[in-house]
Amino acid sequence: xxxxxxxxxxxxxxxxxxxxxxxxxxxxxxxxxxxxxxxxxxxxxxxxxxxxxxxxxxxxxxxxxxxxxxxxxxxxxxxxxxxxxxxxxxxxxxxxxxxxxxxxxxxxxxxxxxxxxxxxxxxxxxxxxxxxxxxxxxxxxxxxxxxxxxxxxxxxxxxxxxxxxxxxxxxxxxxxxxxxxxxxxxxxxxxxxxxxxxxxxxxxxxxxxxxxxxxxxxxxxxxxxxxxxx
Amino acid sequence: xxxxxxxxxxxxxxxxxxxxxxxxxxxxxxxxxxxxxxxxxxxxxxxxxxxxxxxxxxxxxxxxxxxxxxxxxxxxxxxxxxxxxxxxxxxxxxxxxxxxxxxxxxxxxxxxxxxxxxxxxxxxxxxxxxxxxxxxxxxxxxxxxxxxxxxxxxxxxxxxxxxxxxxxxxxxxxxxxxxxxxxxxxxxxxxxxxxxxxxxxxxxxxxxxxxxxxxxxxxxxxxxxxxxxx
Numbered sequence: 001x002x003x004x005x006x007x008x009x010x011x012x013x014x015x016x017x018x019x020x021x022x023x024x025x026x027x028x029x030x031x032x033x034x035x036x037x038x039x040x041x042x043x044x045x046x047x048x049x050x051x052x053x054x055x056x057x058x059x060x061x062x063x064x065x066x067x068x069x070x071x072x073x074x075x076x077x078x079x080x081x082x083x084x085x086x087x088x089x090x091x092x093x094x095x096x097x098x099x100x101x102x103x104x105x106x107x108x109x110x111x112x113x114x115x116x117x118x119x120x121x122x123x124x125x126x127x128x129x130x131x132x133x134x135x136x137x138x139x140x141x142x143x144x145x146x147x148x149x150x151x152x153x154x155x156x157x158x159x160x161x162x163x164x165x166x167x168x169x170x171x172x173x174x175x176x177x178x179x180x181x182x183x184x185x186x187x188x189x190x191x192x193x194x195x196x197x198x199x200x201x202x203x204x205x206x207x208x209x210x211x212x213x214x215x216x217x218x219x220x221x222x223x224x225x226x227x228x229x230x
Numbered sequence: 231x232x233x234x235x236x237x238x239x240x241x242x243x244x245x246x247x248x249x250x251x252x253x254x255x256x257x258x259x260x261x262x263x264x265x266x267x268x269x270x271x272x273x274x275x276x277x278x279x280x281x282x283x284x285x286x287x288x289x290x291x292x293x294x295x296x297x298x299x300x301x302x303x304x305x306x307x308x309x310x311x312x313x314x315x316x317x318x319x320x321x322x323x324x325x326x327x328x329x330x331x332x333x334x335x336x337x338x339x340x341x342x343x344x345x346x347x348x349x350x351x352x353x354x355x356x357x358x359x360x361x362x363x364x365x366x367x368x369x370x371x372x373x374x375x376x377x378x379x380x381x382x383x384x385x386x387x388x389x390x391x392x393x394x395x396x397x398x399x400x401x402x403x404x405x406x407x408x409x410x411x412x413x414x415x416x417x418x419x420x421x422x423x424x425x426x427x428x429x430x431x432x433x434x435x436x437x438x439x440x441x442x443x444x445x446x447x448x449x450x451x452x453x454x455x456x457x458x459x460x
Contacts, residue, residue: 031267032386033270033386033410033411034269034270034335034384034386034410034416035267035268035269035270035337036267036268036269036270037261037265037266037267038265038266038268039264039265039266040263040264040265040266068298105264107265108351109351109355109356112355117386117387118384118385118386118387118410120392121338121339121362123362124362125339125342125359125360125361125362126339126360126361127357127358127359127360128357128358128359128360129355129357129358130355130356130357130358131355132351132353132354132355154264154348155348156262156263156264156347156348157347157348162350180263180264180348181263186264
């Protein structure tokens, strides 16, 4: 508590007066009332970024998938479950935002059909037909009055190549590339990021997600201010 | 704390000297290093049963899927993730057990193939081939020296019919049938159970999972003692 208070006093509120939208956690795509598809995002990185942006003086809205984390102090949290709900909530919020940090691990695929009753098991196998979910970040980057958009790329291989392609293809301002492997990325307290923007990149070395988030929020603010407010 | 201590003093340790194995929570079936299939079990009912069995004087082992719950006092917890791991852990533990309470919502289906790298998304849909997981409770009920086995049936329709069929078909001693619907069953603190055994049944009305677990553990102990130790 004391350290938190001291940090606040020593930190210049470099995002004062700015609105920041952070998305965090996984989404769940229902298959029947009991079963769902999801992914290993713990939400910790997104929650740490929301906390760090609030520390930096921003008004922070956090759209969160299902996670077992407390809402950071001073942050307005909106709870969602599916990719569609995440998408809808972002569309409602985004117009008022200066910066969007899309850290949620939104499901890329969802079941084509959702059963209204529990599917009874049989002795046979089963085929689950999946369809793509809407790519909300790509949609938002096409808006005329879009915020400064920071994306994430969680990868198990070809990290920078994949991240660089997403940066260009999705019309992002910055992207944080994130190895997902044993003991790093998802479900752990530490992380490292490679941050790319148009014409540059920097490696943020492995540390606690809390500390990493503070460093990354400073970097985002620098690039945001350099670009000039919309 | 005081109420907990008072409850212990007033409760006869009717499971003293008995070994109880409880399974709890969902399982996760990986599809690639990031994505998985799971279900909405919070683990709360199973954890409450483990706590109530320990209160009743039993030596309790809890095999748990991924949940956001603390291990109850005095309970030995074994952490697993997939249905296969749950099955393996149960096979190791079961020989030493007097009573098995299989409360975990073990996945019935898992992907036939697990990708070792994250599956890159395309613009097209995708088909996920699923196969049945081993039905460990059914396997255990075929053991010569099997424990007293209590199963669970979480249903969205035909509750008693489905539960009654599972009781007979899986060779269980008792089964707790559990409606899963908005505000009941999974992901909530309250629950109600219909408990069936060969030749009888009782409705345990809706209350907190903690209280319900204490009532149910007493009922299990009565039937276990009536049957006579193996």
